[in-house]
Amino acid sequence: MSAHAKTRIVGSPVPRKEGVDKLLGRARYVDDIEREGMWHGATVRSAIPRGLIRSIGFDRNIDWSEFAIVTAADIPGHNHIQLIFADQPCLADGKVNHCDEAVILLAHPNKHKVREAAAAVRIEYEPMPPVFTIEESERQDVIVWGADNVLKSFLLEKGDVDSAWVGAAHIVEGEYRTGAQEHLYIENNGVIAEYSADGGVTIWGSLQCPYYVHKSLLAVFDLPEDKVRVIQTETGGAFGGKEDYPSILAAHAALLAMKSGHPVKMVYDRMEDLAATTKRHPSRVRHRTALDGNGKLLAMDIEIATDGGAYSTLSSTVLSRATLHSPGPYVCPNVRVRSRAWATNIAPYGAFRGFGAPQAVFAIERHMDEIAAAIGIDPIELRRRNFLHDGDTTATEQVMREPVILDQLLDRALAESGYNGKRARFAKENKTNPVKRGMGIAAFYHGSGFTGSGERNLNSLAGIDVTADGKVRVLVSSTEFGQGTNTVLTQIAAEAIGIDYEDVMMAPPDTGIVPNSGPTVASRTSMVVGRLIERACLQLVALLRKNVGLGETFSREEFFAASERYRATKGEVVSLCRYEAPPGIFWDDQKYRGEAYPAYAWSIHVAQVAVDTVTYSAEVEDFWAAQEAGRVLNPVLAGGQIEGGVAQGIGYALYEKVLLQDGHMVNNQMTNYIMPTAEDVPPIHVYFVEIPFSHGGYGAKGIGELPHDGPAPAILNAIRDAVGISFTSIPLLPEDLFAKLAVRTGVEEVAAV
Amino acid sequence: MNAGWPAIEFVVNGETRNVHVPPMKRLLDVLREDLHLTGSKEGCGEGECGSCSVRMNGELVNSCLVPVLQAQGACIQTVEGLACDGELHPLQQAFLHCGGAQCGICTPGMLMAAAQLLANNPRPTVAEIREGLAGNLCRCTGFKRIFDSVLSAAAQTEIPMASETHAR
Missing domain, CATH: 3.30.365.10 (Aldehyde oxidase/xanthine dehydrogenase, molybdopterin binding domain)
Structure with missing residues (x-):
């Protein structure tokens, strides 16, 4: 299996393919x-x-x-x-x-x-009359879309939730909200x-x-x-x-x-x-959870509502991913998820890194800390008791056939962050320090590729050709927008053929030239398209061996000479491959049951947060991200994906608020829509554990969206740890901290008198 | 159409240029439209994002906020003037190898801000780099690899770059 083989180019930090053009200022963006x-x-x-x-x-x-x-x-x-x-x-x-x-x-x-x-x-x-909020849309007094304002709904059911409440040792409820994000x-x-x-x-x-x-x-x-x-x-x-x-x-x-x-x-x-233009869907997620006396999950009843805006756009697929990520990385025999995307008279919401998962992960991972507090268990221990392991089934009854190493990732993240020692130290220091510190974690997965039958429906086609001037070109409609498509796909091609990284280039991303390898979304490029390129390369080498006598081992010169012999006798040197689903994949779109995703990336985030009780500002002081996302194709690019996603997640949690007035965004400037700057982003420590996925390009799984799922719940859990008060809504701005913390301080002062 | 405007003369990347444009035209537009130096980018048009950053008379400026009139007689350096005889500048080398550029749209401005920082402070600490780059937004990297890039370039650069915008 190629995924386990020793590689020359895959896994190495080769420089970004189009990097020099970008650094010289000669890369041509549309306005240029x-x-x-x-x-x-x-x-x-x-x-x-x-x-x-x-x-x-x-x-x-x-x-x-x-x-x-x-x-x-x-x-x-x-x-x-x-x-x-x-x-x-x-x-x-x-x-x-x-x-x-x-x-x-x-x-x-x-x-x-x-x-x-x-x-x-x-x-x-x-x-x-307009409708501006999920609640107004739910009331259905004014219908602004279809017959009932519902853009899409899903029902996911496992076991029998309704009979699980009787006999439960604990039942914990919570409601969590997330805002729009630009x-x-x-x-x-x-x-x-x-x-x-x-x-x-x-x-x-x-x-x-x-x-x-x-x-x-x-x-x-x-x-x-x-x-x-x-x-x-x-x-x-x-x-x-x-x-x-x-x-x-x-x-x-x-x-x-x-x-x-x-x-x-x-x-x-x-x-x-x-x-x-579009933004991330605002959400409201309600959890009702039953546990036994040992803190094991018995039932999860989850209700998701998203604001889809005025037209359906991608709301149905965003809702689907939210639904499938809402139970978290836990084993539970009885699960019900009822989800709806509601129409409002707001500019339509759309795709944003994570695609429904950040909303769902925020809710379940905040809720896990609320459960831990309610039943008196350490939040780490509660998660350990309920983690998915190999062989377990998810809420869609997908059997985890690939390794699941949440415990190992958690151990690593706790050790690297010094979690336990810091928590104890902060608890002591917080008694006298106006700056209260806390530690918080989030555990989560992100499904790689399209949901359910999506990849089969896409039926992607991708490949390579060899040009007359002696270059291999990657033929894909998968695009580069900073995340590294050009680099990882050319790495894969160079590796699979056995030529140099410099021998491979990208064909122009032009529908007149390249086949439809599917959209560049859903953390699918390295895994799905990368695998197609790997296969197309091996197919071309086999073709050249069979037809023009390319040897079992060959130099790059011999490869290009063989390509020219093929061109002279047979014509164009091209090799295309179409998507093939991994064997044994089954998905029922009606019942929402089966293999929701071909693979999952797994991660633990740890946030160290300081809340200043004088200024009411919360600052992330340090951040740790441990993940297993299959084979890492390029460590510099992969690290950059994690760090960039974490920074966006910090913005989602603490900085970025879309202000609407009569349905119009009123802070539509960079002066008043605030993202984290170079002075706001903490050190971000990134750790990969690599388990090659046998159906991904050189063992890769999806990585692009994963890091955006965890920061918000980890940070709000850390704030709870720091100040002892729960916040259940993001963005959490200083005024929101003030609203709860100032009231509490006031009460204490009165009591002290 | 532009001939009616009096000449404004300044030096860009070591070359003397004359433009006949409305005096209140933004320096960014003059660079991009009249001089075809499209490396400098517009991200916000209000001096928040820094992707139009250029160095002018030894200062870092947002070229979207500078009327070209103010550039009369100035020495300006843009991203196009960073590499020398086809050799990447140490900062460009470092950004390439450390992963300091992802989508690349903030990169020209970020490089100019970093060059400015190193000109004034050849061996900055991470805290000083954070402060020096605080006016330049990057949405892709989370900044960490940009800090690494600047540190790496600083470690490799022997000659302080203070005189760079004037000496070329």
Whole structure:
């Protein structure tokens, strides 16, 4: 099995493939690209959360003949964005369902003039009653989506929850909430579109999933597949935020290109990007848990509600992942999860690193500490008594056939962090110190790849070819946006063939050139696409051996010479592979039962937190992350994934708050939407235990999303340890700490008098 | 169309440049649009993210907040001026090997902030690096490998870089 073999390139810290271009400032992001005769586009957006459009007025002081103006009436195909359901219009037509919904598009040769003009379009509305929260949507007094405001619901059942309460030694309930979170990629969304009647639509853009944009444009323009071409430009961060939104922006720019007869660039500024594009779903999760006298879980009854926003987008799949991660990494004979995604008149929520899991993990891992406190067991011990092990079954009755080493990871994290010693020391020091310190942990898994039957439905195709000038090219639509796709896939190809890292390059991420290897999401690239590349390489070597006499062992020169002999006699030197599910995989979409994910990555986080009871600020002072995510393909990149994810998780817990007023984001600037800076992020200590996964690329499992799941519960557990008060909602800002801690201090002072 | 504006002259990466542009045009736009130096990026347009950071007369500035008028006579260094004769600058080498760049969009500004820091303080502590880079946001790395990169570059750099923006 290749996963266990000694490797030359896989596992080594080769430098990032496109690193030099990025460091020299010559990497070309979309806003760095100009096209001949290019115009600039702008979007006129709804000012109200819900209502009918009565009239549209154009300021008479502007010469509108200079502008291309696009409304829904200009759409040649279907006025919807094709994703899972087709409920979201490309442009609002007579009715708006959220603030900042696109209504009219403008283009002009001058980018300043087009922005001024956009501000001079007046839309008159007949307002309709809006719904802003999960609770308002649940009441169903006002129906804003479908028949009942429910975008999607799931029911997961194992055993018999209802009969487990009788005879339980303990029953513990809790409710946990998480807020919206903005991706805050430093490069805003942007695309350039060209259109011609003969050639169709071409898009260059900052995006994750070229074939999602491709599919969506086919519907909007009613064009055959070969008349739409999507090319990813260098992408300055994405984190899920460029999974689905670029389909909308690409359609807008392409409509303007069609109307104006010019290439059109649309690059959002920060305020527009923050107000109009997707964010992480807010959530409310309720737990009711039964335990026996030994602290063993008897039953878990879980209710999940997410706010999906005005259209369905990816809410159903985000809810699915939340559902499947909500019981945590524990064994429990009776589990019920009832989950619903609710529609509101807020800009649609979408994909964000973790994709429902951070919300679910926050709830269960906070709840575990609440249970521990309620029944008088140490939180570490409670987890140990209930951890999943090899051979156990999950809530979907998936048997854990691969090793599960939570105890080992926990031991490592506790030892490295000095958890027990510090907890004892802090408990002593906190009595006299106005800065209260505490330690908190979170234990969790993250399912790698698409949920359930998702990977089989994707049916990904990927491979390699050998160019005439002697390079191997990786042929995938899997994109690079900082996480390391280019590097790990070229490492895998070089390793599998037996050539140098420098011999392998990425084919351009262009739907006109590369096959559909699926979207670059769901922690699937290293595991699923990496495996396809590994197989395609071995397949090519076998082909060259059989047809042109490539030896059993060979040098890189012999490999390329054999490729040339093949080209001369047989033609193109190319090898493609299609996804094959690991054997024995079974998933029932109706009952939500079976192999939820082909593999799981496992992790323990430990946070050391200081709460200043004078300023009411909470600071993460130190952080430890131990994980098993299969084989580590590149230690520098893998470490960077963990550290970056932890930093985002710290922001999610303590800094990042989306403020909405009448459905519009009012802190849509970097001055008032606050992410952790270089001075806020603590030292982050990262430890990998490697157990190669036999169906992943060189043994890899997914790693990208895992680190975002743990920080928030670990930090709030540490705050509980520090101050003895439970907080159940994030983001947890100083004013929230003040609200509870100041009240308590006041009471104590009164008592002391 | 630009000929009507009086010339503004400054030195960029060792080269004297003349531009005829509106005096209140942002230095960032002049660099990107008129001089085609697209390495400097716009992330927020309000001086919060630092991805447009350049060095001007020995100071680190957010070029999105500088009207080009203020650059009259200035010596400016952008990311394009960091490498010398095709050789990566020690900071660029260090970022490449330590994993200090992921998506790369903050990198040009981060490199300029790091160059500025090392110019004033050739052997910074981690706390000093944190402070020196606090105006430059990175959403990918969690900063740790950026700190490692700066430490590694500082350890390899013998000559203080204080005079760099003027001497080239």
